[in-house]
Structures are given as C-alpha cells and as structure tokens.
Amino acid sequence: MVDKSTKPASAPPQAATETVLQAVNLTKRYGAAVAVDNLNLTLTRGEVFGMLGPNGAGKTTTILMLLGLTEPTAGAVRVLGFDPARDPLAVKARVGYLPDSVGFYDELSARENLSYIARLNGLAYATAQQRIRTAIDRMGLSEVIDRPVGTFSRGMRQRLGVAELLLKEPEIIIMDEPTLGLDPEAAQGFLKLIRELKHEGITILLSSHLLHQVQAVCDRVGLFSHGRMVISGAVAELAQRILGGGYRIVIEASGDHRAIQTALLALPGVKKIEAAERDHFVIVADRDLRADAAAAVVGAGGSLIGLDVEAPSLDEIYATYFKEATNGAIA
C-alpha cells in the first residue's frame, strides 16, 4: 500500500512514502458519548507524528484502537498491513506501546520485568537475554538491572519502558504522554532518544499536550479536539495556514521611520507589519526574512540595531486555532 496522495508539504524529510499506519473514518462511541469521531490518519515509514490536544480529546482511545486493545465502533485501521481488530497479535508483535504512567511489577527486578515481556513475545531465552542486556545498556540502566523496580524513579521507569519497547525491535512505536511528569532534563533526554529512534527508521506516534516538546521532535502534528482531528500537517505549514504566515521578525532600526516601514512592506513574503513604533518594527512573514529585512533597512538609509526572529510556535497555532474555531472563523 503505497500512499501517493499526500501533499508534498506533509511528507517527512526522508521522502519515504511507504504507508505503515492508516485509519479511515475511525469512530468510537461509548453509549451516546463519542470518544473518537471519524478520524483519518496516515503515517509513512520513519516519520514522527504528534497527536496534540487537551485531556479527553480522544488521543488515548485512538491509540487503543490502533493497537486492537479496543474495538472501533466504525471505520477501519491498517497497521503494517494488518487489521488490529482481527489480527491483533500480528500488530502487537510489531508495534511497541508505551502507556502514560507506565507501570512495572515493583517487587521484580528490571531484568525480570523485561524477561516476562520477552517471554510473552515468544522470544527464545538466549535471544531475550542478549536483547535485554543491549536495551538496558542503551537506556543507561545497567547499574540497576538487578534492582527491584520499586526503587526506580519516574525517569528510570520511563527509560525501562523504552528498553521494553526495544526488546521486540518494533517498526512502529506509540507513546502516550511520554514526557509527562519528567523533569526538564529527563524530558530533553527523552526527546533526543525519540530523534535517535526516528533515525533508525522507526515510525513514532506520540500523544502529548506539552506543545513545545512535540514541536521539537515531530515531523507532523495533528490537533485533536472532542474526538476529531481538526487539523494536521507540518508545524510550519500549520503556521502558514492558521497564523497566516509563521515567522515574526523583530527589527530595531533607527533612521527615517517611514522609509524603513515602506521598504519592509515592499519585501516579497512579508504579510504585514504588526507594530511600528519609534525604532521598533515587527513584521510577519511566511519565511525567515532576516537577511532581506536587514538589507531593506540599510537600503532605506536606516541603521540596523537589532534583528530577531520568532519561529512559529505550536502554542500560538493551537491557541489561535481554537480561538478562531470558537468564533466560527474556521468551521
């Protein structure tokens, strides 16, 4: 199943276009309540996709349906060519899942916990022991491999959770709120790890409501609200669509105020000038126009004092989208 229909802007950097996960009109109802409403989602090999949204937006339910842990009310899912509702074992053998607030058997050691998972995966003893060793070493837990997990910190548990994922050498990893509750340093380490896994060709689907972290690692993101994925695409692309141009460039320049303003506005790619006080200009552009802006200021006879760019932030996109959505601007 090769996906040719995705727009180029949303393709991952590697330009690999093999579809590994596809959900079509996926719906889950609990009685009258709709948890997931007509979700369409396609992941290509090697990309990192972030599911964003407030708690209760349907992210976890979506994940459970993708894994075959919950039956969809309607719609279809294909994961690596398998249907999770009919062939969950094939899916679960190839997909690693890290639940939010991952739990272990506290009285067992890290090695014993992983051994159990290896046996559930049907790995032979020798293979299992070797993979456990490798995974534990990689996660930096070799010092504590024989200590009961009850003594582990939250960050260590999280890393043990990833070690467990590595055991089955997955093609897809799904993480539910992976950085929640980690201290900033551990969270950074975790994001670095996600990038490493991506470079190994593993497709990663993660859900989060910590937007700036998602922005740092995701190729594409989807915003979830009330069971629907209301918008999706690469961050820059979303910025383009929602914010009408993503880059805010702040310029400090002295000289002929009016001339500088005209010169800046004349630059191709500039959408508008947000603020133009005495020596302070803020322009909104669809790309990073710092060099052009500097040239324009100098060309208008001004002298450049300061130049800064604010890349589009997901927080802003998110806030703007939901503000406009409630105002009826985007229906």
Added chain:
Amino acid sequence: MAQSLELSSQPAPSDAPARGRKGSPWTGLWAVVGKEMADHLSSVRMQILEVLILLTAVGAVYAVMQNVRQTVSQDPFIFLRLFTTARDPFPAFVGFLSFLVPLIAIAISFDAINGEFSRRTMSRVLAQPIYRDALLLGKFLAGLFTLSLVLTAIWLLIMGMGILGLGLPPNGEEVARSLIFLVATIFYGGIWLALGMVFSTVFRQPATAALAGLSVWLFFTIFWGMVTSLLARTLSPVTYGLPEEILRQLQTEQAISRLSPNTLYVEATLGILNPAVRSFGILLPSQLEGAVMGAPLPLAQSALLMWPQLTGLIAATILLFALAYVLFQRQEIRA
C-alpha cells in the same frame, strides 16, 4: 474537518477478512502461568498460609495417632482416619481444610486482575502479542497449580507421617480414596479461586475484592445453615405433622444446602473417605433392608455416591471462571 490533510481520497482498507480473530488465544499462556506461579510461591501471603496449613496437618495427624494406635490391627482403612478423625481439641483435618482452602484460594486470586490495573501494568502486558484469554486463564491455572502443589505436598506429608507413625504402608484402596479426596479438595479451592477472580474483575480496589470474597465465604460457612432451614420451613411447611411433610421439608433443606460449595465438599469427602457411608441425609428403613450396618462399600460404590458432589464442585468452578472470563473480555482496559 475541512482542514484535515488526510481527508484526501484514501481508499478504505477493504480486504478485511470476515469476523474472527487470527492467532491462537493461548499464545503466551505458559509465560503467564510461569510468572504468576513464581509470584505466588515466593509471596509472603502464600508462605504464611502454607505454614498455617502445615501446622494444622501436623497437629491433626499427631492427635489422630494418639487415638488410633491401639486399633491399627482391626481397622482396614486406618490411613483414611488420619484425615477424618477429630480428637478434642483438634477438629478433623478435613474440617480444617474446608475453611482453610477457601482462604488460600481467595488470598491467591483477589488481586489477580485489579492488581494489574492498580500497578498500571495491564495495558503494557496486553500490548504484547497475547490475547486477554491467555492472561486470565494463565492466572487461573497458576492459582490452581499453586493450590494443587501445596495440597499435594501436604497430602504426601500426612501419608508419610502416617507410615512412620503407624508402621505400615497404606493399601491401594486407601491411596485411591485419598487421591480422589485430593482432587475434590483442589476443585473446592477452584471454586473460591474463580470467585476471587470474578470479584477482582468487578471491583477496581483489591481490598474491596478481598472483602467481597471473604464475605461470601463467611456467609456460606456461618449463615448458610440458618438460611437453609429458614427457607426450607417457608417452602415446605409442616402443617399437619405428617411424615411425608417432614420428609419433604428435610429434602428441601438438603437441596438448598447443597447450593453451598461447603456442603458439596463436606459430603464429597465424607463419601470417599468413610467407606461406611452409603447415603447422605436421611435413610429410610426400606433402603436399609438387607444392609450389613457398618460394612464398608467398595471403592467404585463410594465414588458413585460422591460423584454428583464432585462434578458439582468442578462445574461450579468452570461456571465461575466463565463468568470472570465474560466480565474481563468486556472490560475497557484503559486505566
């Protein structure tokens, strides 16, 4: 929805096969059994109960020894006496078992399912390539095997002490009878094990599940007798004092009391361990015609006598497990 990039014309995956799951539901079963048995056998709560039951066995055997040494030569079923004889202040070993076994079974199973939820391991384990069936059955089998292991060890211990104390080996029939007794005891435990699993599926708090299991046990141990006679008096009242009426009331009472696993177990053990028992409940003089009082029944006849009770115990175990299974399959696993 208009903003979604993926709304472009994706073909719906249509080659989904007809209903039915692929792969064996028992994949990973033995991994679960192994892990759970290791947990049970090393857990402190099991060790406490094992010590308790061991002390009981030693106490009961010692008390019986004092009693039966003199009659060794006359009694053909001396080894069975080790299980059934009560001597002040010790009740018979079967009596001990009838309330210790439920306790062990409930202690093993009350946190089987909800414990996985409260440790937040459930979704992680079920994300492995196994079905829920394997998890539930694995936990149940692990409990049953643990129980069998403990009970078999104690059975061997009693037989061993018997051989040492009495100075003669058990005969074949004694071994056969006490083995059937062992099987009945294991399935009596199986009922409480399955009940514990039902409660551990229904209640999210392990403490609630344990209390619910213990209340059912207490209800059947203490209150069921009262409920039985009350119900029998209401359902089959004795109005004129006719023998038929009295008989019918007694029969009703017996039928109701057999709804309790305790009654089934006590009758089953009585039937198989005491060869002289030829009927449970009331015996009419007409049924005793030509019988030699106190003469032992052959093994096959005793087995026939307690067969309904034994199958009742097994059937109740299976039914309760099936209930737990249905409840667990329908449960949402998000936690």
